[in-house]
Amino acid sequence: MHTIVFANIISMMAMSVTLTMSKTNVNNFAAATYGTVGIYVSFTCIKIFGIGLYPSLIFSFIVGGIIGVATHILLIKPLKNRGASTREIMIATLALDTVLIALLNIYADFLNQTLKVMSRDFTFKPYDFSLYGYDGVFIVSSVILISILTTLYLLYTRTKIGIALRGMGENPSLSECQGIDTEKLSIFTWFLSGSLPAIAGSLFPVYYISNPNTSLFLGITVFGSSILGGFMTIYDATAGAYIVSFAQIYLVSFLSSIFGSWVLSYRFLVPLTIILITLLIFPQGLYGLPWKQLAEKLGLLKEKGEGES
Amino acid sequence: MKNLLSLKNVNSGYGHIQVLFDVSINAKKEDITVIVGPNGAGKTTLFRTILGLINVYSGDVTLNGQNLRSLPTNRIVKLGVSYVPQRESFFETLSVKENLTLGGYLLDKDEDEKIMEEVFQIFPVLKRKDYINKTASKLSGGERRMLSIAMGLMKKPQLLLLDEPTGGLMPKIAIAIFEKINEIHESGTQVLMTEEKAEIALENGDTAYLLVNGQTSVHGDAKELLKDSELRDKYFGLV
Numbered sequence: 001m002h003t004i005v006f007a008n009i010i011s012m013m014a015m016s017v018t019l020t021m022s023k024t025n026v027n028n029f030a031a032a033t034y035g036t037v038g039i040y041v042s043f044t045c046i047k048i049f050g051i052g053l054y055p056s057l058i059f060s061f062i063v064g065g066i067i068g069v070a071t072h073i074l075l076i077k078p079l080k081n082r083g084a085s086t087r088e089i090m091i092a093t094l095a096l097d098t099v100l101i102a103l104l105n106i107y108a109d110f111l112n113q114t115l116k117v118m119s120r121d122f123t124f125k126p127y128d129f130s131l132y133g134y135d136g137v138f139i140v141s142s143v144i145l146i147s148i149l150t151t152l153y154l155l156y157t158r159t160k161i162g163i164a165l166r167g168m169g170e171n172p173s174l175s176e177c178q179g180i181d182t183e184k185l186s187i188f189t190w191f192l193s194g195s196l197p198a199i200a201g202s203l204f205p206v207y208y209i210s211n212p213n214t215s216l217f218l219g220i221t222v223f224g225s226s227i228l229g230g231f232m233t234i235y236d237a238t239a240g241a242y243i244v245s246f247a248q249i250y251l252v253s254f255l256s257s258i259f260g261s262w263v264l265s266y267r268f269l270v271p272l273t274i275i276l277i278t279l280l281i282f283p284q285g286l287y288g289l290p291w292k293q294l295a296e297k298l299g300l301l302k303e304k305g306e307g308e309s
Numbered sequence: 310m311k312n313l314l315s316l317k318n319v320n321s322g323y324g325h326i327q328v329l330f331d332v333s334i335n336a337k338k339e340d341i342t343v344i345v346g347p348n349g350a351g352k353t354t355l356f357r358t359i360l361g362l363i364n365v366y367s368g369d370v371t372l373n374g375q376n377l378r379s380l381p382t383n384r385i386v387k388l389g390v391s392y393v394p395q396r397e398s399f400f401e402t403l404s405v406k407e408n409l410t411l412g413g414y415l416l417d418k419d420e421d422e423k424i425m426e427e428v429f430q431i432f433p434v435l436k437r438k439d440y441i442n443k444t445a446s447k448l449s450g451g452e453r454r455m456l457s458i459a460m461g462l463m464k465k466p467q468l469l470l471l472d473e474p475t476g477g478l479m480p481k482i483a484i485a486i487f488e489k490i491n492e493i494h495e496s497g498t499q500v501l502m503t504e505e506k507a508e509i510a511l512e513n514g515d516t517a518y519l520l521v522n523g524q525t526s527v528h529g530d531a532k533e534l535l536k537d538s539e540l541r542d543k544y545f546g547l548v
Contacts, residue, residue, distance in 0.1 A: 160410060163411060166403060170400050170401065171397055174394070176362070176382035177382060177386060177394070178411045179383050179386035179464065180383060
């Protein structure tokens with residue numbers, strides 16, 4: 001159950017990275033920290049305003065979305081207007097990540113010193129519920145992930161705006177020439193890219209101790225998932241997130257059972273290794289794999305097998 | 310005849326690199342206006358200037374008297390200008406139907422279906438069951454041009470800008486494309502096109518401009534320009 005919850009959370013964060021990359025060509029290193037923003041929005045709702053964990057997700061969704069849009073309007077758009085390269089914009093998002101983490105630390109200190117609330121190294125476990133033996137966070141994170149995947153699938157395939165979003169990802173200039181307001185679609189994309197990790201972040205402290213620096217530990221796993229997915233579709237990002245999350249948790253616990261608990265400190269080597277393998281062997285990730293040929297090959301192997309028998 | 314589109318002393322380019330120098334063009338209503346010129350003359354830049362896709366340093370671009378300068382591209386398209394680029398003129402990863410849907414992005418659903426049927430009258434091949442859901446990248450060269458022009462028509466434009474509509478196509482297919490362009494023009498859409506294949510373009514055009522090194526050096530009746538032996542020899546590659 002823990003692993004699935006972790007994978008669901010990483011999936012939503014990896015979707016954010018993939019959305020901004022595939023639709024606006026921005027590699028956003030601050031995506032995981034939007035998750036920490038979600039953690040502190042829920043923390044504030046619970047501790048200061050007495051709102052429950054799950055109702056607080058609405059506020060995380062909104063605040064995360066606003067921060068996503070602000071990133072686009074205040075940082076990405078001005079840089080693009082000045083002709084900044086993709087690499088320069090990527091570095092700017094790294095700077096944003098650092099600034100956001102610093103602000104979250106300041107906010108945690110404010111809560112601690114002014115309002116006397118313990119704002120570091122906390123969990124939301126006491127605020128979760130249980131249904132038929134399943135933890136609420138397992139049910140809620142799974143329902144949210146499936147809902148997002150279904151909604152975005154329907155949006156991308158059944159609506160004009162969704163098709164326009166796919167078109168904008170492929171060729172923004174041609175999209176403008178079709179009369180599509182790419183600025184509005186970019187704002188929509190950035191809203192989603194902020195709100196999805198923020199919701200995911202709100203769920204993270206149920207199982208894991210959290211603080212303002214949590215994203216530093218999630219970032220590599222999130223990027224590993226997006227790179228493995230191939231940065232193109234949210235479905236590949238989800239598949240990448242599940243593979244990386246399961247590998248990170250099961251492989252490390254298997255190795256620690258053999259070599260001892262010191263191995264746990266090196267758990268981030270798993271996503272790092274996956275990143276290396278992906279970039280070296282299939283740089284376009286799961287998206288770029290020739291699935292059709294692989295399926296055909298598997299079919300051929302089956303036929304051969306039948307012939308041999 | 311009234312001018313639909315006017316460019317007056319336009320200077321434009323990419324960043325600090327100027328490509329067009331004092332270009333003035335009048336595209337009259339009911340005319341097919343052709344811009345001919347050698348490779349690198351600035352024909353594509355001219356269209357990108359009209360669409361607001363690049364910097365206009367000075368001069369005026371007007372449609373029906375309304376200045377297009379400083380308007381974003383999607384607003385210019387809303388005013389009735391439809392652009393069919395020479396390259397990257399459709400979305401490769403989308404199906405034929407999805408491309409046409411984006412072509413008619415500004416239309417409401419009922420209008421969308423109606424215009425799509427009208428477009429299918431001109432390009433019946435695109436309606437075929439084996440084409441409509443095909444990924445656009447799998448189409449042949451001629452089919453790709455048809456799809457691009459069909460996307461342009463989906464906007465029900467006042468003015469259709471065609472950038473090298475027959476570029477890279479076999480002569481037989483090029484002639485078929487020009488037949489379609491004439492059909493589109495007869496249905497009431499104003500056409501402004503650039504073309505490297507000077508002879509076929511001038512034969513099919515009403516007014517023509519010769520663009521050389523970013524400047525409009527000669528203009529006049531398309532058929533008359535075609536008869537000019539100096540131009541035929543020097544710029545059109547015809548003897």
